[in-house]
Amino acid sequence: MKALRCKALGPASQLVLEDVAEPALGPGQVLLRVHAAGVNFPDTLIIEGRYQFQPPLPFSPGGEAAGVVAAVGEQVKGFKIGDRVMALTGWGSFAEYVAVDQHQVLPMPGTMDFTTAAGFAMxxxxxxxxxxxxxxxxxxxxxxxxxxxxxxxxxxxxxxxxxxxxxxxxxxxxxxxxxxxxxxxxxxxxxxxxxxxxxxxxxxxxxxxxxxxxxxxxxxxxxxxxxxxxxxxxxxxxxxxxxxxxxxxxxxxxxxxxxxxxxxxAFAQRQAQANAANFQRLFAWHATGRLKPLVSQTYALANAGQAIERLARRQAVGKLVVQVVADAQA
Structure with a gap:
């Protein structure tokens, strides 16, 4: 699979697009075929080693994604292959596939396309x-x-x-x-x-x-x-x-x-039921048009580093989203 990789801590200009193996799927995890990935401020920090959680090198940045379930691990309940979902990954979403714990995955509401969903949760x-x-x-x-x-x-x-x-x-x-x-x-x-x-x-x-x-x-x-x-x-x-x-x-x-x-x-992990109730409220507001997420610019996977740089310079308006596949707005 294709993935944008951080191989040495530093600026986004050092990120490289590589062919890597698909991530291994552990118990309680879902393998997501990423259609789109949101760009967030933690992405600017994690590639420079300045975030509170730091994955081992090399890794792919990208803390949230939307796509289709490609596989489910043992002990996974409530998700099946083919489901349209959005996920909070911490890192790893700037890639064609990402493995994520099931409690970090939400069903995508029918009112959202992948591009909107990728930039919504965080x-x-x-x-x-x-x-x-x-x-x-x-x-x-x-x-x-x-x-x-x-x-x-x-x-x-x-x-x-x-x-x-x-x-x-x-x-x-x-x-x-x-x-x-x-x-x-x-x-x-x-x-x-x-x-x-x-x-x-x-x-x-x-x-x-x-x-x-x-x-x-x-x-x-x-x-x-x-x-x-x-x-x-x-x-x-x-x-x-x-x-x-x-x-x-x-x-x-x-x-x-x-x-x-x-x-x-931390709230989402410690108070999962309250967080789920929050999202039901958010999805209802979105369905009635009270929330209108603004995605101001999209980037191809190979150019995701440019999106991180733009966010780091505080030049972004609304959300920046990486479209990993061409039909991310479907």
Whole structure:
């Protein structure tokens, strides 16, 4: 099979397309014929050895995929050859086949094509878990989404609106904010042109926001914390800026606020039933058109390294997807 391989830790330009053997199938695993694979921020880290989980070299990056079940291992229940599924693989999806534990596999809803499904699980699963289980977002509360034009940011904008919140999108360029507005954002902040804290104050009449969804990190995190309302919740989702904020603890005391970590992958494993219920909710919203995932660009398998580079430079809008087979939109 063809696979894009990381043979030495370093930039995406070092990834190579090779012919390799199909992965061995262990008990409780499903062999997936990959039609499409989503590109996510962890892919930019794992190839450089900077992610919290590190596979041995050589390996294929790619943490999520959609395709057809090609084989099932012993002890697998609920899946059969030919099923259309989406899967969270951790790594290995930038290949024609990937073996994945059955608990990391979900049936694809009939409303999705492979390209959409390949980019759905990680962003929407993260955003819904963050806003509900971790952020306790309520109808008519105000939600601030940082990095609002990225895949997980746009998912948070859409889900925030579906939950009945007022959504303020924040990003670094007017074009990115236009995409967030199309996804349903009520207000927008260009934090490359104005102080995030001051704009929050202006847009909330000095009251602050109830929940901050922060996949960016860096200097923006403290500004967002200062912009929280009483009993506000700052959701730490990721660090796309490359910097981890060092926060003043007294700010949480003065605002009665909470800084809450969001680790969706661990939640999905530890609370599988709650995660499954989240996805039933997401699939229902998608079926009725309330969620409209944006795949802004697709790449051939041989060019998947270019997608990783684009994401690392924070140039991506919505999701980038690798189409491993030509009919990935079928």
């Amino acid at each position: 962003t929407y699963g993260t955003a819904l878990h963050a806003l509900t289980q971790r952020g306790r977002l309520q109808p008519e509360e105000t939600l601030l989404v940082l990095g609002a034009s990225g895949g997980v940011g746009l998912a948070a904008v859409e889900i925030g609106k579906a939950l009945g919140a007022r959504v303020i999108a924040a990003a670094s360029h007017p074009d990115k904010l236009a995409v967030a507005r199309q996804a349903g954002a009520d207000e927008a902040i260009d934090y490359s042109q104005a102080s995030l804290k001051d704009e929050i104050k202006r847009l909330t009449a000095g009251q602050g926001v109830d929940v901050v969804f922060d996949p960016v990190g860096g200097a923006l995190t403290e500004q967002a914390l200062r912009g929280l309302a009483w009993d506000g919740r700052l959701l730490v989702v990721g660090f796309a800026s490359g910097e981890i904020a060092q926060l003043a603890a007294n700010l949480t005391l003065l605002k009665g606020a909470a800084v809450v970590g969001v680790f969706w992958g």
